[in-house]
Amino acid sequence: MPQYDDAEPARRHRRRDSDGHRRHHHKRSSRDPSAKRTSTDRDAGRKLSPGALAQLDAYNALGYASEPARETQRKPRREKRRREDYRAVDTDYEAPRRERRRRDSHADSDRELEARRRERRRAAAQTENSDMEYEPQRERRHRKRGGIEDDRGIQTEGEIEKRREKKKKKQRVVSGAVAEEGRAIPVMRGGASSKHSSWDSVEHEKEMTKYKPANKKKKRWIIAGVALVVLIIIIVVAVVVSKKNSSDSSSKKSGLDGMSEDSIPVAARGTYLDPFTWYDTTDFNTTYTNETVGDLPVMGLFTDWDDSTQANDKVPALDKDWGAYTKTPARGVNLGGWLSIEPFITPSLFNYDSRLGIIDEWTLCTHLGPRTAASTLEKHYATFVTEQTFSEIQAAGLDHVRIPYSYWAVQTYDGDPYVFRTSWRYLLRAIEWARKYGLRVNLDLHGLPGSQNGWNHSGRQGVVGWLNGTDGDLNAQRSLDIHDRLSKFFAQDRYKNIVAFYGLANEPQMVSLSADSVIAWTEKAFELVRGNGYNGNVVFGDGFMGLANWQGRMTGYSGLVLDVHQYVIFNNDQIVYTHQAKVNYACAGWTEQAQQSMDTSTGYGPTMFAEWSQADTDCAQYVTNVGWGNRWTGTYDSGNASTEALTPRCPAKDASCSCDGANADPSAYSDEYKKFLRMFAEAQMVSFEKGWGWWYWTWDTESAPLWSYKKGLAAGILPEKSYERDFNCDSDVPDFGSDGLDETY
Template sequence: MIGVGIVLAIILIIAIAVVVSKKNSGDDGDSGEGNEMESGGLSSIDPTSIPKDAPNWLNPFKWADTTGFNLTYTAQTVGDLPVMGLFSKWDDSKSANEHTPPLDKPWGDYAKRPARGVNVGGWLSLEPFITPSLFEYDRRMGIVDEYTLCAYLGSRCEGVLEKHYATFITEDTFKEIAAAGLDHVRIPFSYWAVQTYDDEPYLFRTSWRYLLRSIEWCRKYGLRVNLDLHGLPGSQNGWNHSGRLGAIGWLNGTDGDRNAQRSLDVHDRLSKFFAQPRYKNIISHYGLANEPKMTELSVPTVLQWTENAHKIIRGNGVKDAIVVFGDGFRGLTKWQGELQGLDRAALDVHQYVIFNTNQIVFNHSEKVRYACAGWTEQTVDSMNRGTGYGPTLVAEWSQADTDCTRHLTNVGNGNRWTGTLKTGDPSTDVTTPRCPLMDNRCDCGPANADASEWTQSYKKFLRMFAEAQMSSFEKGWGWFYWVWDTESAPQWSYKKGLAAGVLPAKAYERDFNCDGPIPSFSDLSEAF
């Protein structure tokens, strides 16, 4: 009996050891990713299992948040990018809602089932108007973008940004997105998730881990992912969301060729990583470059770079994702006949009235009519290869009817609405009011008010304006709202819009459709 007891005790010890080993390796024998992601915690790993020379992005004891990560140490890479934090299994059986197929089934024709998505902007690529708290400095200090912020913070940049990464977007974000009837998520991120150059102050590699975890959370809720490289080496447009405000150094200037190659190198590494089987079903769109400013860049050079990037991505094994390239602000008709040799590609246009000096002046009735008539016509014409490129999607749009939001036009630059926009370039300054009244009665106070102060007529306008755009953009391959959430600026937040009742509770259930008669909106405020 004593001998049998000893044998049973040994078997029990071995069984416990195996279970603990599997738990730490991210393989608990369950077929679902979700259960794996509940396991872990720093108490489950031995600190001595992390090499002393491991960089911070491979050392979970240095991470601001370990929720949802596999903490078992590995230095393994794919495409020279770390897999640290990923679990070994995944489950593609989920669907976002009853109107969409599960991830492991084909989506089908986007012209017949357009994407209804949202951006998680201002998260892994900072934008001052989305998170103004990160830019609360004296304007004279010149902290206007991610570059100048990290240059000022120095070694503190890592702590500040990782706290932001860990708290601004969480698992609840993706749960709420799916609950809102949305089915796609566009995730903007910047090249420093992969590589930094020339002693740049950007926080290297940390955002990579959060990008990978966000994809897994999208998977958990059946959401398909649009990868959006939002900032490229040298800056593709000179705007703050590219990382650095100022000159365009991508494909342009003395370092243009070098930055072009660096960008291709980034895509080479990214596409090797995302060619792994675990991403085949969930990565639905692969974006090449957000908003390249082709009004200032050489169009033939951008087109050639686009062809080169597409060739690399397909050659590395990303076969199913739609390759997305920006319209470059050229005008959609100019894309007719361009880049027709690309396999499974789509043109991406961003539609806003508030950045157009001649459209921001529209009153509410005119804005809704323009969304129904003007944007519908543009979408239909662009989808026709006889008049446009062909497959077209709208990856950014909003309900904002003014450009009053603080920092929207860059830190401290003013706005078109009140005629206070000072860009540093007289050709783009706006010094006369461009609200519909076009006089000194133009006021940003009502526009910047909290949603709790909105009038019923203003709410009705916001709801119609949103649904008119949804209707228009679904004439193409779908849409992605900009953005899911903001610290303030409720006109820009899908989440805040839902709470205020100015967006449909489910994205696929709308009260207004541009295919029907367009009302006169006589009961809406004409002053704003």
């Protein structure tokens, strides 16, 4: 152990004081008997002021430091101070706990506790009075504790005691003098600090327990009971949701019963070939295979099929020859907005802040990101069209279904945000459902690489990049490559009876493309498809050139059919037709066009009408593109002076033009309006059957009733059976003016 001379305590004291740490150490060291200081040896320690030296001399004259018993008295006192220092706490933390303790204790207990505290403070004060301090340190302690200042120097014990008693009367009971000094009341802390209390904490806790309010325990029971009830509710809800999800999962994942994920090769897990990742497996073959035809997967298909079904007794079964479409025209419907989504058919997919610019499938997928886009669109594929859809189509007396799909069902390219191949699986299943109900299929490639028309239903609204612009030739070749693979796949025996029409390109915008380039590409595509073994009818779009302009073009191609889409609402001059004029135009104008086009001396030849509707306004949300307004009320701002309509184009052409009637629920339609809508629909059916037949656009919509065959049936504005009609253009065109129908828009 190191040895110290007499001056060492003073040096230790000097180091501590110079660092500014813990003044009470300075006080203790200065009272060390082995280091008693006088005015004569002050140079051995810290230099003091003259007043402090006088106090020190007076202190030494009292003789306390030289008493032998002094050391034994101070030792316990230092231990006590260490314990009190250990118990010192942050009063900001302890005050709330003391306040709660005070509220929970009875007033009598508070008074008893305060009396005990006073007794302890009185005992401590008597001990402290035996340890005199020099004046500057005493003054600081008095100021801190609210003591009475005087300049009389050292006072007698009686005077000190009298002043302490006077101070006690001013102390607050709530917080206590000890708390105001920065110390904690020992019982207010638990844990280790209780062990270091300067009084019997255990006994105090027993006393405090006697005075705890009786309702505290009751409150705990209440809280526990409420928590238990909440827990039970949560468990019940979780079980119900789990059962529902399990039920949904079992119905959608029925094909996975008994299967193990280990049956899927590691390389295929998590890909579009992994049925455990599919949203819906109903009527899919989930037995894994990587077999392809034309480099396209057959995963999801069963090996057997049956073509013996017929849609109705007016048409032959699938395994029977249809015959000439000039004698038995097609009566069909589109599944628009399904595998190639359109904002006006499913506006819920496009209800975003307009500032985000989500206007088509490209921008939607970009906004959602790959994972969310994949889950969002597959849920749409699985729910928007189901087997029930095909059952209802058959029940409506229809015999054909046109299925639009886009190139990303087959292939995507660098930079494409589209969901790859998921729609392919649903396309194959749709064909099988059509087979089940005897419906022949018109395959319609609705979106081509680069966009063949720049409209939202091609996937990307804006610039036409197909056969046009920097990548025009590249996109032309990509489109041929896609048809190379598709035609090889659909040339299988499996599809020879059901895929009656094979579409090359939906609505190429030939008013902005080179007509010669489009025709040259169409001829290449036709030869490619025929060369790959597909022997059904091949379809190409009229490109909005006018049917008369196709006379003499692309002749000599057996089974090549011209496709025409007839609408009055997308033309500023036709949308203003009155109800009378619209029915007359459908009966006379479109009938004439059909007959003209079917005659090779005046038109192309084989002509079909694969899109039309009974909508007489363009009021449906997003039908003219997201955010572009409509012609009917004069809000159609296309940005093109040749197509925009900034003044009302309803027949009245004034402020009375409103979309309220057209967008209302069909149950609110007037009888006159319903009569017109049905005649308008049937007039078109009659006209288009002058060609190879028709496909209504579209089977169902979320909210646009005049575009939905299903909603039209429910409203009675379409015949219950497509082949049972009450109207004939040759004899039944009424005078709408006499019925006042021209006034009902």
